[in-house]
């Protein structure tokens with residue numbers, strides 16, 4: 218049964234002021250209702266004025282997604298009554314969005330390139346935020362600091378075929394948005410998704426307002442199973458809106474009354490239609506992830522996989538380019554395969570890593586001063602220091618203090634003899650032709666020498682000792 222998925226992604230655009238007034242969008246650490254004015258509070262008589270920066274951001278996205286920009290665009294009122302929206306309507310766009318018919322390239326589940334079509338993008342204002350204090354308290358709080366924050370809604374065609382694909386699409390989209398500098402990925406609630414999903418031949422279900430990529434994948438995975446089970450039991454999947462309960466990883470049916478209202482869309486009379494076609498000519502794009510990925514492969518000679526990983530986040534790509542000169546191949550391996558994992562494990566970001574220290578570490582590896590095993594230990598010490606807010610010592614200092622300089626094989630002769638003597642069974646196994654036994658013995662020597670010897674060299678020496686009976 219084919220799974221059909223389409224996403225509506227709401228992106229908070231990074232502008233200094235709100236979409237229709239001069240209130241600052243940077244309310245993060247401020248008291249509720251301190252970034253409001255008559256316009257974003259929707260007081261009678263207040264007139265909205267369009268923030269051109271938000272339009273420019275939207276048009277950057279339109280260009281980056283290869284979209285067709287409309288000649289003229291306009292705003293519309295979407296009427297509904299809810300306390301998060303004091304005017305009684307949201308200013309959004311309806312039949313004249315900014316742009317239509319775009320594309321985003323992702324990898325499908327088989328690893329092949331695949332095109333996801335984008336139907337449209339449009340601007341709209343965010344409503345306020347309701348805080349439900351406690352059930353039974355009889356009241357809720359409302360914060361209008363967010364009311365009027367510019368959002369860009371990006372709607373895909375139903376081209377996605379699995380929850381994993383949906384997640385890859387979102388990662389790709391986020392990378393593009395971050396490259397364009399129209400979006401701050403670290404901001405809470407910066408990207409919210411309505412995920413539409415159906416199984417071929419059935420109605421679509423829309424899971425509203427999911428606030429993380431992992432959440433989207435989880436909600437969709439849950440829906441695939443739920444809908445399959447319904448059909449298996451001979452029941453039907455009805456067209457409905459559902460909510461995702463992040464903590465439990467399930468979706469629940471929303472009251473159907475709320476969604477079936479008629480929004481009575483009509484043109485916003487307080488804002489004039491605007492000519493996007495004129496604005497788009499002045500927009501220039503930076504290098505985007507795909508172009509940067511190809512440049513990394515050509516310029517640094519690194520693999521497609523490494524290039525793809527390293528360009529997935531502009532700050533990661535910047536970091537790589539800063540350290541690559543030491544040795545592009547070595548740097549790619551250490552950043553993409555080792556550093557990222559260690560950062561993930563500690564909940565750290567690439568911007569937390571001092572590039573100069575990492576360059577020094579790469580130089581120690583490249584010159585053969587330390588083994589890979591030791592390098593990982595040193596890297597961990599460096600990251601632990603950064604994570605704890607301590608100064609990050611130069612790796613050479615750590616290596617010296619802890620005596621971790623690479624040893625030559627002969628230096629470990631005694632250790633090797635001891636290990637061989639202590640493990641007669643492994644020695645016998647090796648003599649009987651078992652390759653694994655040698656690895657075991659090498660591992661024992663590595664342990665005793667705290668990784669200071671090169672495992673390949675050790676393998677050769679241990680084998681030689683046994684073969685020549687030099688023990």
Ligand SMILES: Nc1ncnc2c1ncn2[C@@H]1O[C@H](COP(=O)(O)OP(=O)(O)OP(=O)(O)O)[C@@H](O)[C@H]1O
Pocket residue numbers: 221222223224225372373374375376411413414415420421423
């Ligand atoms: N059969 C389907 N299965 C899954 N997704 C679908 C299917 N048909 C359409 N979709 C997706 O549903 C979404 C429809 O979004 P759109 O904004 O156009 O309308 P809406 O959800 O009805 O309105 P609203 O914006 O008020 O939520 C698109 O992302 C589209 O790809």
Ligand SMILES: [Mg+2]
Pocket residue numbers: 225370372
């Ligand atoms: Mg929509």
Ligand SMILES: [Mg+2]
Pocket residue numbers: 225411423
């Ligand atoms: Mg929808």
